[in-house]
Amino acid sequence: MPALTEATQRATVASSALPGRRRVLDLPEMRWAAAALVLFLVGLAVQLMGGPAWSWWVLYLASYLTGGWEPALAGLQALRDKTLDVDLLMVAAAIGAAAIGQITDGALLIVIFATSGALEALATARTEDAVRGLLDLAPDSATRVSEDGREETVRAADLEVGDVVLVRPGERVGADATVITGASEIDQATITGEPLPVDKAPGDEVFAGTLNGTGALRIRVDRRAEDSVVARIAALVHEAGQTKARTQLFIEKIEQRYSIGMVAVTIAVFAIPLLLGDTLQAALLRAMTFMIVASPCAVVLATMPPLLAAIANAGRHGVLVKSAVVMEQLGTTTRVAFDKTGTLTRGIPELAEIHVLTSDMTVDDVLVLAAAAEHPSEHPLGEAIARAAKTRGLRWPDSTDFVAKPGLGVSATVDGARITVVSPKGLPDNLDRADAEVVALVQQRGCTAVIVTAAARPIAVLGLTDQLRPDAADAVAAAARLTGRTPVLLTGDNETAATMLGDRVGITDVRAGLLPHDKVDAVAELQADGTRLVMVGDGINDAPALAAAHAGVAMGGAGSDLTLQTADAVVIGDDLSAVSTVIALSRRARRVVVANLIIAATFIAVLVIWDLTATLPLPLGVAGHEGSTVIVGLNGLRLLRGAAWRTAAGAT
Secondary structure (H helix, E strand, O other), X not given: OHHHHHHHHHHHHHHHHOOXXXXXXXXXXXXXXXXXXXXXXXXXXXXXXXXOHHHHHHHXXXXXXXXXXXXXXXXXXXXXXXXOOHHHHHHHHHHHHHHOOOHHHHHHHHHHHHHHHHHHHHHHHHHHHHHHHHHOOOOOEEEEEOOOOOEEEEEHHHOOOOOEEEEOOOOEOOOOEEEEEEOEEEEOHHHHOOOOOEEEOOOOEEOOOXXXXXXXXXXXXXXXXXXXXXXXXXXXXXXXXXXXXXXXXXXHHHHHHHHHHHHHHHHHHHHHHHHOOOOHHHHHHHHHHHHHHXXXXXXXXXXXXXHHHHHHHHHHOOEEXXXXXXXXXXXXXXXXXXXXXXXXEEEEEEEEEEEEXXXXXXXXXXXXXXXHHHOOOOOHHHHHHHHHHHHOOOOOOOEEEEEEEOOOEEEEEEOOEEEEEEOHHHOOOOOOHHHHHHHHHHHHOOOEEEXXXXXXXXXXXXXXXXXXXXXXXXXXXXXXHHHOOOOEEEOOOOHHHHHHHHHHHOOOEEEOOOOHHHHHHHHHHHHOOOOOEEEEEOOHHHHHHHHHOOEEEEEOOOOOHHHHHHOOEXXXXXXXXXXXXXXXXXXHHHHHHHHHHHHHHHXXXXXXXXXXXXXXXXXXXXXXXXXXXXXXXXXXXXHHOHHHHHHHHHHO
């Protein structure tokens, strides 16, 4: 609606201008809508309890004022620009209702429209906050190194292409750049979605906002701050959101035609009988009756209760759907796309394979030595090895002389022997052909390979991989059954790991090695033929794709702040099966909406025709109007029942 769109624009401006995040809970639209709702409910209670008429009239009129002044003002401004919108007509209808004594109807109408505007403004403000939060990932300052080796702290935004920057252990990378000296591991899950830190050496690319590990790096800046990958993610989210907003133009055109038609008919209903000799009071009563019975209250309730009831039901089962529009969109889904890390997998490494290379040791012997060496390490792979040893009930001795080699591995003295746990590239000269074949086999299976040595002799190859969610395969199968099309996998991880996971969960369309803008391109390609794609992801790198897709669903347990704000729906409990269930629930809600619209349109058509062709008694007109409202409202509220969720789950 035009007034709601203007409210959204005001919220966007406010969101961009003010710092902090708590302001989204302090939007004026929310305060006015809440006040209107409270006043309406109090007035209704006083009326039902038989209070004096003046008391509940005062409360209803106060509800009119608090909830109706803003859409009325917006409608008058639109009228000044020679545009007529439904919001102004609804305010007029509410005033007309009060004029003939039906103030309860008018107050309810005011509350509905005020609440809708507040919810839209809130959603827009929170999205703008989230985009700004993404940009906060990049550090404010960086250590620039001059040609003569001097170090100076500068603003990251002032870095130029070609500058050399020092990144110390534990710092965030200040710019998209190339490593020129040093070695370390970089946690770049926020950009690529890869579950494990990536070893970096001279010649490798690093991204602004990613987190350096235990080594020091000198990097050469490749892009200015405004051109960095993290900045482009924010831009993509904003652009995708703007593209969605333009789809409302068609709705506004329909509203404009309806508004003009309703005004013309109302004037005619008043003027023609008056010209034909009817009394002023009778003509006015007929016109107000027409305005009441033609009021789209039943149409509004035909749509909102089913969708809001479905939202509430989904919320009770761990799925947050952000608006009625989103709930309606989910029901039109024709294909589902999944991210890999943190979505189909847990994003936590686990020890999957142990290959002993010597006959004088057992699996437990190797695992005890590796765990003892890795125990002081904070690297996720080391934690996975120690966790695997604990799971087996193994105890390991204390280690001494622990040394971490960034990008390579660790070494320590355990029971007098020097034990190392290193990447294969850390032992290029110490692997014979048979050992190298074992390493290659582990890597071909999509695992990260590390080698355990004792006294410089390789004794085992360990394979580590990301943990697959136990419900991943079932969730993929449910999505395929529901949409009739096999889901697609979009991931920043490598081709081998992605293909292996696709085979395990039943996905054949695998697209790997995707940066955030690549995922947006993939979403656009998938939707080019009219496919309505739901994108399911969890990381910041998924946010642009979530915004670009027909609907975006975030896995909320480990989801990034931006992703949770950008997504249209959030699975709070990380239950993948809930994705298909909420789509099925949305489809049922859409069917109820269609049924309600038919009921509402039938009542309105009959009452309007009656009023135009005969004399429709006002009490009967109000009863018919209210009766249709009650019928469609109760029909929609059926989706609040737990049985509705269970039915939707069974449909998948």
